[in-house]
Amino acid sequence: MSKIKHYDKLTKISRTFLNKSIEERIKKCKEQVWIPYPQANNILDELEDLFDYPDKERIPGLLIVGDTNNGKTTIINRFMDKHPRYLNITNKIPIIKISAPIAPSHNALYEKLLDAYYIPYSTSDSASRKETQIKKVMRDVETKMVIIDELQDIFHGDMRQQKKFLAAIKHLSTDVQIPIIGVGVWEVQSVITADPQLANRFEPIEIKKWNPDINFAKLLVSFESTLPLKEASNLHEKDIFKLIYNMSEGLIGEVARILQKASIFALRNGKEKIDIDVLNSINFTKPSLRKK
Numbered sequence: 001m002s003k004i005k006h007y008d009k010l011t012k013i014s015r016t017f018l019n020k021s022i023e024e025r026i027k028k029c030k031e032q033v034w035i036p037y038p039q040a041n042n043i044l045d046e047l048e049d050l051f052d053y054p055d056k057e058r059i060p061g062l063l064i065v066g067d068t069n070n071g072k073t074t075i076i077n078r079f080m081d082k083h084p085r086y087l088n089i090t091n092k093i094p095i096i097k098i099s100a101p102i103a104p105s106h107n108a109l110y111e112k113l114l115d116a117y118y119i120p121y122s123t124s125d126s127a128s129r130k131e132t133q134i135k136k137v138m139r140d141v142e143t144k145m146v147i148i149d150e151l152q153d154i155f156h157g158d159m160r161q162q163k164k165f166l167a168a169i170k171h172l173s174t175d176v177q178i179p180i181i182g183v184g185v186w187e188v189q190s191v192i193t194a195d196p197q198l199a200n201r202f203e204p205i206e207i208k209k210w211n212p213d214i215n216f217a218k219l220l221v222s223f224e225s226t227l228p229l230k231e232a233s234n235l236h237e238k239d240i241f242k243l244i245y246n247m248s249e250g251l252i253g254e255v256a257r258i259l260q261k262a263s264i265f266a267l268r269n270g271k272e273k274i275d276i277d278v279l280n281s282i283n284f285t286k287p288s289l290r291k292k
Helices: 003-009 012-017 022-030 038-051 072-081 106-116 127-140 151-156 159-176 187-193 196-201 214-224 238-248 252-268 276-281
Strands: 061-066 095-099 145-149 180-184 202-207
Touching: 012 022, 022 252, 038 061, 038 072, 038 145, 038 202, 061 072, 061 187, 072 095, 072 145, 072 180, 095 106, 106 127, 106 159, 127 159, 145 159, 151 159, 151 180, 151 187, 159 180, 159 187, 159 196, 180 187, 187 196, 187 202, 196 202, 214 238, 214 252, 238 252, 238 276, 252 276
Parallel strands: 061 180, 061 202, 095 145, 145 180
Antiparallel strands: none
16 A cells, blocks of 8 residues: 555645654554444444433433443443533533442442542441432433443442442432432443342443454554554454454454554654564563462
8 A cells, every 4th residue: 555545545634743753753652543333333322312311200321331441431431422521611420430349338339429429428438328418419410311430349348238328229219319320341231130129220221342253343444543643553354353353352442552652662662653673572472361
Protein backbone atom coordinates (compact mmCIF):
# COMPACT_ATOMS: atom_id res chain seq x y z
CA MET A 1 0.00 0.00 0.00
CA SER A 2 1.36 3.44 -0.93
CA LYS A 3 2.00 6.01 1.75
CA ILE A 4 -0.72 8.24 0.27
CA LYS A 5 -3.36 5.52 0.48
CA HIS A 6 -2.26 4.62 4.01
CA TYR A 7 -2.42 8.29 5.05
CA ASP A 8 -5.99 8.53 3.74
CA LYS A 9 -7.06 5.54 5.83
CA LEU A 10 -5.86 7.04 9.10
CA THR A 11 -8.22 8.97 11.34
CA LYS A 12 -7.93 12.75 11.20
CA ILE A 13 -6.42 12.84 14.69
CA SER A 14 -3.86 10.15 13.86
CA ARG A 15 -2.76 12.02 10.73
CA THR A 16 -2.01 15.13 12.78
CA PHE A 17 0.52 13.13 14.85
CA LEU A 18 2.60 11.72 11.98
CA ASN A 19 5.04 14.63 11.93
CA LYS A 20 5.30 15.00 15.68
CA SER A 21 8.12 13.69 17.85
CA ILE A 22 8.50 10.02 18.71
CA GLU A 23 7.57 10.70 22.33
CA GLU A 24 4.41 12.57 21.34
CA ARG A 25 3.42 9.73 19.05
CA ILE A 26 4.09 7.17 21.77
CA LYS A 27 1.88 9.17 24.11
CA LYS A 28 -0.84 9.06 21.45
CA CYS A 29 -0.47 5.26 21.24
CA LYS A 30 -1.15 5.01 24.97
CA GLU A 31 -4.51 6.76 24.71
CA GLN A 32 -7.63 4.63 24.87
CA VAL A 33 -9.59 4.74 21.64
CA TRP A 34 -13.23 3.94 21.00
CA ILE A 35 -13.79 1.43 18.21
CA PRO A 36 -17.50 1.04 17.39
CA TYR A 37 -18.69 -2.47 16.52
CA PRO A 38 -22.09 -4.22 16.35
CA GLN A 39 -22.11 -5.84 19.81
CA ALA A 40 -21.11 -2.59 21.49
CA ASN A 41 -23.65 -0.56 19.53
CA ASN A 42 -26.43 -2.98 20.45
CA ILE A 43 -25.60 -2.66 24.15
CA LEU A 44 -25.42 1.13 23.92
CA ASP A 45 -28.88 1.11 22.32
CA GLU A 46 -30.21 -1.10 25.14
CA LEU A 47 -28.77 1.26 27.73
CA GLU A 48 -30.30 4.30 26.03
CA ASP A 49 -33.70 2.60 25.99
CA LEU A 50 -33.49 1.90 29.71
CA PHE A 51 -32.19 5.39 30.47
CA ASP A 52 -35.34 6.89 29.00
CA TYR A 53 -37.63 4.29 30.52
CA PRO A 54 -40.95 5.67 31.84
CA ASP A 55 -41.77 5.43 35.54
CA LYS A 56 -43.33 2.07 36.37
CA GLU A 57 -43.73 -0.07 39.44
CA ARG A 58 -41.43 -2.70 37.97
CA ILE A 59 -38.40 -1.22 36.23
CA PRO A 60 -36.35 -3.63 34.09
CA GLY A 61 -32.61 -3.87 34.47
CA LEU A 62 -29.77 -5.34 32.47
CA LEU A 63 -26.95 -7.77 33.19
CA ILE A 64 -23.95 -7.35 30.89
CA VAL A 65 -21.70 -10.40 31.04
CA GLY A 66 -18.56 -11.51 29.25
CA ASP A 67 -14.95 -12.52 29.63
CA THR A 68 -12.47 -10.33 31.47
CA ASN A 69 -10.99 -7.65 29.19
CA ASN A 70 -13.60 -8.02 26.48
CA GLY A 71 -14.89 -4.46 26.42
CA LYS A 72 -17.60 -4.38 29.10
CA THR A 73 -16.28 -1.43 31.10
CA THR A 74 -15.25 0.45 27.95
CA ILE A 75 -18.83 0.27 26.67
CA ILE A 76 -20.17 1.47 30.02
CA ASN A 77 -17.73 4.39 30.08
CA ARG A 78 -18.71 5.29 26.53
CA PHE A 79 -22.35 5.40 27.58
CA MET A 80 -21.58 7.52 30.63
CA ASP A 81 -19.66 10.01 28.49
CA LYS A 82 -22.96 10.72 26.73
CA HIS A 83 -24.65 11.51 30.04
CA PRO A 84 -22.16 13.49 32.16
CA ARG A 85 -22.77 15.06 35.54
CA TYR A 86 -24.09 18.62 35.52
CA LEU A 87 -23.26 19.61 39.07
CA ASN A 88 -22.13 23.14 38.20
CA ILE A 89 -25.27 23.93 36.18
CA THR A 90 -28.31 22.01 37.33
CA ASN A 91 -27.02 19.78 40.14
CA LYS A 92 -28.14 16.70 38.22
CA ILE A 93 -26.33 13.37 38.20
CA PRO A 94 -28.14 11.26 35.59
CA ILE A 95 -26.03 8.13 36.02
CA ILE A 96 -24.07 6.86 38.98
CA LYS A 97 -21.52 4.07 38.66
CA ILE A 98 -19.91 2.02 41.40
CA SER A 99 -17.85 -1.14 41.63
CA ALA A 100 -19.37 -3.97 43.61
CA PRO A 101 -18.00 -4.14 47.18
CA ILE A 102 -15.63 -6.99 48.01
CA ALA A 103 -17.51 -7.52 51.29
CA PRO A 104 -21.08 -7.50 49.93
CA SER A 105 -24.03 -6.48 52.07
CA HIS A 106 -26.91 -4.03 51.89
CA ASN A 107 -24.90 -1.69 54.13
CA ALA A 108 -21.87 -1.88 51.80
CA LEU A 109 -24.08 -1.06 48.81
CA TYR A 110 -25.44 2.11 50.45
CA GLU A 111 -21.95 3.22 51.52
CA LYS A 112 -20.57 2.69 48.02
CA LEU A 113 -23.37 4.79 46.56
CA LEU A 114 -22.98 7.57 49.11
CA ASP A 115 -19.25 7.66 48.37
CA ALA A 116 -19.98 7.94 44.65
CA TYR A 117 -22.17 10.97 45.31
CA TYR A 118 -19.55 12.43 47.70
CA ILE A 119 -22.16 12.49 50.46
CA PRO A 120 -20.82 12.33 54.04
CA TYR A 121 -22.21 9.71 56.39
CA SER A 122 -21.31 8.04 59.64
CA THR A 123 -20.14 4.43 59.44
CA SER A 124 -21.94 3.87 62.75
CA ASP A 125 -25.29 4.79 61.19
CA SER A 126 -27.69 1.92 60.62
CA ALA A 127 -28.12 0.49 57.13
CA SER A 128 -31.71 1.69 57.06
CA ARG A 129 -30.58 5.26 57.78
CA LYS A 130 -28.06 5.11 54.93
CA GLU A 131 -30.72 3.63 52.68
CA THR A 132 -33.04 6.57 53.39
CA GLN A 133 -30.18 8.98 52.81
CA ILE A 134 -29.18 7.50 49.46
CA LYS A 135 -32.76 7.38 48.17
CA LYS A 136 -33.24 11.06 48.98
CA VAL A 137 -30.01 11.98 47.22
CA MET A 138 -30.94 9.98 44.12
CA ARG A 139 -34.29 11.76 43.87
CA ASP A 140 -32.78 15.19 44.56
CA VAL A 141 -30.20 14.93 41.76
CA GLU A 142 -32.61 13.09 39.43
CA THR A 143 -30.50 10.00 38.93
CA LYS A 144 -32.01 7.85 36.18
CA MET A 145 -29.70 4.82 36.27
CA VAL A 146 -27.28 2.98 38.56
CA ILE A 147 -24.44 0.89 37.11
CA ILE A 148 -22.67 -1.70 39.25
CA ASP A 149 -19.43 -2.85 37.63
CA GLU A 150 -17.25 -5.82 38.62
CA LEU A 151 -20.29 -7.59 40.01
CA GLN A 152 -18.26 -10.78 40.42
CA ASP A 153 -16.53 -9.18 43.42
CA ILE A 154 -19.54 -10.12 45.55
CA PHE A 155 -18.25 -13.71 45.36
CA HIS A 156 -15.73 -12.72 48.04
CA GLY A 157 -18.63 -12.75 50.50
CA ASP A 158 -20.56 -15.75 51.73
CA MET A 159 -23.95 -16.74 50.29
CA ARG A 160 -25.86 -14.89 53.01
CA GLN A 161 -24.01 -11.64 52.29
CA GLN A 162 -24.51 -12.04 48.54
CA LYS A 163 -28.27 -12.52 48.97
CA LYS A 164 -28.56 -9.41 51.15
CA PHE A 165 -26.64 -7.35 48.63
CA LEU A 166 -28.73 -8.55 45.68
CA ALA A 167 -31.97 -8.03 47.60
CA ALA A 168 -30.91 -4.46 48.38
CA ILE A 169 -30.31 -3.84 44.66
CA LYS A 170 -33.77 -5.15 43.82
CA HIS A 171 -35.51 -3.02 46.47
CA LEU A 172 -33.54 0.10 45.54
CA SER A 173 -34.61 -0.20 41.91
CA THR A 174 -38.24 -0.65 42.93
CA ASP A 175 -38.32 2.16 45.49
CA VAL A 176 -36.53 4.80 43.43
CA GLN A 177 -37.96 3.48 40.15
CA ILE A 178 -34.78 3.51 38.12
CA PRO A 179 -33.03 0.72 36.18
CA ILE A 180 -29.96 -0.91 37.67
CA ILE A 181 -27.31 -2.31 35.36
CA GLY A 182 -25.03 -5.13 36.49
CA VAL A 183 -21.71 -5.77 34.76
CA GLY A 184 -19.52 -8.81 35.35
CA VAL A 185 -18.00 -12.07 34.16
CA TRP A 186 -20.00 -15.09 33.04
CA GLU A 187 -20.28 -16.62 36.52
CA VAL A 188 -22.42 -13.71 37.71
CA GLN A 189 -25.24 -14.84 35.46
CA SER A 190 -25.66 -18.12 37.36
CA VAL A 191 -26.07 -16.24 40.65
CA ILE A 192 -28.69 -13.90 39.21
CA THR A 193 -30.69 -16.64 37.46
CA ALA A 194 -30.78 -18.71 40.66
CA ASP A 195 -33.24 -16.14 42.06
CA PRO A 196 -36.41 -16.04 39.91
CA GLN A 197 -37.22 -12.43 40.89
CA LEU A 198 -33.73 -11.24 40.01
CA ALA A 199 -33.71 -13.27 36.81
CA ASN A 200 -36.91 -11.56 35.68
CA ARG A 201 -35.52 -8.14 36.54
CA PHE A 202 -32.02 -8.47 35.04
CA GLU A 203 -32.16 -9.45 31.40
CA PRO A 204 -28.75 -10.82 30.38
CA ILE A 205 -26.87 -9.53 27.37
CA GLU A 206 -23.66 -11.28 26.42
CA ILE A 207 -20.43 -9.88 25.02
CA LYS A 208 -18.93 -12.83 23.19
CA LYS A 209 -15.38 -13.40 22.08
CA TRP A 210 -14.55 -12.45 18.52
CA ASN A 211 -14.28 -15.14 15.87
CA PRO A 212 -11.41 -15.19 13.35
CA ASP A 213 -13.58 -13.93 10.53
CA ILE A 214 -14.27 -10.85 8.40
CA ASN A 215 -15.58 -8.94 11.42
CA PHE A 216 -12.30 -9.41 13.28
CA ALA A 217 -10.45 -8.25 10.16
CA LYS A 218 -12.62 -5.11 10.08
CA LEU A 219 -11.84 -4.55 13.76
CA LEU A 220 -8.09 -4.68 13.02
CA VAL A 221 -8.52 -2.22 10.16
CA SER A 222 -10.33 0.14 12.52
CA PHE A 223 -7.59 -0.14 15.15
CA GLU A 224 -4.88 0.43 12.54
CA SER A 225 -6.56 3.66 11.46
CA THR A 226 -5.96 5.09 14.96
CA LEU A 227 -2.22 4.33 15.12
CA PRO A 228 0.17 7.23 14.35
CA LEU A 229 2.45 5.11 12.13
CA LYS A 230 3.64 6.31 8.72
CA GLU A 231 3.55 2.94 6.96
CA ALA A 232 0.72 0.46 6.52
CA SER A 233 0.83 -2.55 8.83
CA ASN A 234 -1.97 -4.33 6.96
CA LEU A 235 -3.14 -6.02 10.14
CA HIS A 236 -6.03 -7.65 8.28
CA GLU A 237 -3.74 -9.76 6.09
CA LYS A 238 -3.60 -13.50 6.74
CA ASP A 239 -0.39 -14.15 8.70
CA ILE A 240 -0.43 -11.10 10.98
CA PHE A 241 -4.21 -11.42 11.39
CA LYS A 242 -3.77 -15.01 12.58
CA LEU A 243 -0.97 -14.07 15.01
CA ILE A 244 -2.95 -11.21 16.59
CA TYR A 245 -6.00 -13.42 16.96
CA ASN A 246 -4.01 -16.20 18.62
CA MET A 247 -2.30 -13.77 20.97
CA SER A 248 -5.53 -11.99 21.95
CA GLU A 249 -7.70 -15.13 22.02
CA GLY A 250 -10.50 -13.08 20.51
CA LEU A 251 -10.74 -10.50 23.32
CA ILE A 252 -10.98 -6.90 22.17
CA GLY A 253 -9.23 -5.53 25.25
CA GLU A 254 -6.28 -7.81 24.55
CA VAL A 255 -6.19 -6.67 20.91
CA ALA A 256 -6.00 -3.06 22.08
CA ARG A 257 -3.17 -3.90 24.48
CA ILE A 258 -1.21 -5.87 21.87
CA LEU A 259 -1.43 -3.07 19.30
CA GLN A 260 -0.53 -0.45 21.88
CA LYS A 261 2.59 -2.36 22.91
CA ALA A 262 3.49 -3.16 19.31
CA SER A 263 3.12 0.40 18.03
CA ILE A 264 5.22 1.75 20.89
CA PHE A 265 7.89 -0.92 20.33
CA ALA A 266 7.97 -0.09 16.61
CA LEU A 267 8.41 3.64 17.21
CA ARG A 268 11.14 3.14 19.78
CA ASN A 269 13.02 0.90 17.38
CA GLY A 270 12.85 3.08 14.29
CA LYS A 271 9.97 1.30 12.59
CA GLU A 272 6.85 2.84 11.12
CA LYS A 273 4.64 -0.24 11.03
CA ILE A 274 3.69 -3.32 13.02
CA ASP A 275 4.87 -6.60 11.54
CA ILE A 276 5.26 -10.16 12.77
CA ASP A 277 8.79 -9.48 14.06
CA VAL A 278 7.47 -6.58 16.15
CA LEU A 279 4.61 -8.68 17.55
CA ASN A 280 7.02 -11.46 18.48
CA SER A 281 9.29 -8.94 20.23
CA ILE A 282 6.80 -7.35 22.64
CA ASN A 283 6.37 -8.47 26.23
CA PHE A 284 2.95 -10.10 26.11
CA THR A 285 1.43 -13.26 27.58
CA LYS A 286 -1.83 -14.54 26.14
CA PRO A 287 -4.74 -14.52 28.63
CA SER A 288 -5.08 -18.29 29.07
CA LEU A 289 -1.41 -18.62 30.09
CA ARG A 290 -1.70 -15.95 32.81
CA LYS A 291 -3.95 -18.25 34.83
CA LYS A 292 -1.36 -20.99 35.13
